Amino acid sequence: MLSRRDLLVIPLAFATLGIGAVRAGQSGTDAKSFIENLGAEAVEALTGPDLPQDERERRFSAMLNRYFDLPGIGKFVLGRYWRSASEAERQDFLRLFEDFIVKSYAARFAEYSGEQFRVLGVRNEGDYATVQSLVIRPGAEDVRVDWRLRDADGLKIIDIMVEGVSMVITQRADFASVIQSRGGVAGLLDMLRQKTSS
Amino acid sequence: MSLRRSFDIACVCLAAMLAAGCATKPVDPELQAAYEEANDPLEPMNRYFFEVNYALDELLLKPAAGWYYTALPNPVQDGIRNFLRNLRSPVILANDLFQGEMDRAGDTIGRFAINSTIGLLGLFDVAAELGMPFHDEDFGQTLAVASVGEGPYLVIPLLGPSNPRDLTGRIVDFLIDPLDYLVQDDAFSYGRGATEGIDTRARNLKTLDEIRASSIDYYATMRSLYRQRRNAEIRNGQSDSDAFPGVTFEEDFDFEAN
Numbered sequence: 001m002l003s004r005r006d007l008l009v010i011p012l013a014f015a016t017l018g019i020g021a022v023r024a025g026q027s028g029t030d031a032k033s034f035i036e037n038l039g040a041e042a043v044e045a046l047t048g049p050d051l052p053q054d055e056r057e058r059r060f061s062a063m064l065n066r067y068f069d070l071p072g073i074g075k076f077v078l079g080r081y082w083r084s085a086s087e088a089e090r091q092d093f094l095r096l097f098e099d100f101i102v103k104s105y106a107a108r109f110a111e112y113s114g115e116q117f118r119v120l121g122v123r124n125e126g127d128y129a130t131v132q133s134l135v136i137r138p139g140a141e142d143v144r145v146d147w148r149l150r151d152a153d154g155l156k157i158i159d160i161m162v163e164g165v166s167m168v169i170t171q172r173a174d175f176a177s178v179i180q181s182r183g184g185v186a187g188l189l190d191m192l193r194q195k196t197s198s
Numbered sequence: 199m200s201l202r203r204s205f206d207i208a209c210v211c212l213a214a215m216l217a218a219g220c221a222t223k224p225v226d227p228e229l230q231a232a233y234e235e236a237n238d239p240l241e242p243m244n245r246y247f248f249e250v251n252y253a254l255d256e257l258l259l260k261p262a263a264g265w266y267y268t269a270l271p272n273p274v275q276d277g278i279r280n281f282l283r284n285l286r287s288p289v290i291l292a293n294d295l296f297q298g299e300m301d302r303a304g305d306t307i308g309r310f311a312i313n314s315t316i317g318l319l320g321l322f323d324v325a326a327e328l329g330m331p332f333h334d335e336d337f338g339q340t341l342a343v344a345s346v347g348e349g350p351y352l353v354i355p356l357l358g359p360s361n362p363r364d365l366t367g368r369i370v371d372f373l374i375d376p377l378d379y380l381v382q383d384d385a386f387s388y389g390r391g392a393t394e395g396i397d398t399r400a401r402n403l404k405t406l407d408e409i410r411a412s413s414i415d416y417y418a419t420m421r422s423l424y425r426q427r428r429n430a431e432i433r434n435g436q437s438d439s440d441a442f443p444g445v446t447f448e449e450d451f452d453f454e455a456n
Contacts, residue, residue: 164430
């Protein structure tokens with residue numbers, strides 16, 4: 001069963017490499033190839049233990065901006081506090097939030113050990129699409145990962161759901177708690193500065 | 199069966215209620231909305247038990263799980279988990295039936311029959327290969343399906359994140375589990391509980407480290423993860439089309455457009 005999946009996944013993922021920029025969503029196949037491109041590019045550009053960490057982070061950051069609606073995610077994550085934040089705080093936050101994601105996640109690609117993902121299906125709802133996928137890990141259980149995309153001047157990822165858990169909702173809960181305990185958005189910015197400078 | 203275990207749980211709950219230092223409700227409307235969203239009026243106490251559990255985990259559970267993970271070959275770990283899951287079959291079946299999930303109840307019966315025999319007392323999950331994959335159910339989920347609300351967030355000493363609904367579910371599952379009545383041996387009950395704990399922890403070694411590293415407030419992150427994960431389990435893996443209704447999504451993403 002596993003070997004059949006591998007056979008299916010590998011050519012699928014790599015066949016889509018080099019197709020280039022995905023045009024604004026015309027149908028579900030675009031969302032599907034968008035995610036497949038992302039997977040192939042991530043494996044190609046980010047993995048490997050020999051890649052220097054700063055180069056890995058630079059590439060990760062470039063992909064993050066190309067595939068994800070970072071300003072949109074940032075606003076969602078700051079939630080109700082976005083409104084009350086000053087313009088300077090908003091800009092600070094978006095910049096620090098990106099750094100925080102890069103610092104938190106880029107290093108994980110160094111430990112890549114052959115995970116592949118297989119797209120199971122696509123669901124379209126107006127400007128939104130959900131690409132359902134299964135991450136197949138050697139020697140561990142498969143993980144269900146759903147990618148939420150929005151089409152506004154081109155497809156961008158707005159959320160990743162891992163086994164039903166939304167990463168943006170989780171991040172929002174984390175930041176909301178920090179804002180409450182540290183007396184406002186400025187407190188969160190301080191924490192983010194600390195986390196990203198180390 | 200071990201009445202002591204349920205008695206312990208009851209004592210803990212009572213002590214928790216009595217010792218509860220309640221969080222004060224904020225006056226500011228923004229903060230008040232956040233307070234209600236967190237649904238965690240016992241936060242100071244919960245944070246305290248969260249720290250206690252974290253320390254116990256670092257001292258005992260994590261090292262044991264680390265040993266389990268490195269010392270035992272993968273097939274042995276899978277065998278242990280398959281065996282433990284098979285033992286859970288009666289409780290899962292009862293909850294399948296309580297929730298009126300007849301197809302899933304059929305799966306649970308089929309799995310138990312096949313895995314207990316061909317699967318050598320449950321060590322091998324033959325049924326999964328035959329198109330009957332494992333699914334879990336518990337009485338907390340049954341209550342949720344019956345529209346019982348979760349109540350405020352709770353962190354239970356030793357057991358971790360919960361809420362009154364899920365804690366009740368745990369106690370009911372424990373009471374309806376026929377195995378404890380059949381075996382009548384405390385050592386079996388504790389051994390089973392401990393092995394389940396270690397096996398589960400071993401499968402989450404890396405994940406929990408990563409979550410801790412990538413969060414600022416680990417407690418708040420775990421609280422959100424617990425709720426979301428439980429809701430996904432209650433939906434039985436069906437994606438939640440209401441999780442992001444277009445309206446709130448747009449509102450949250452495009453404040454300036456409003």
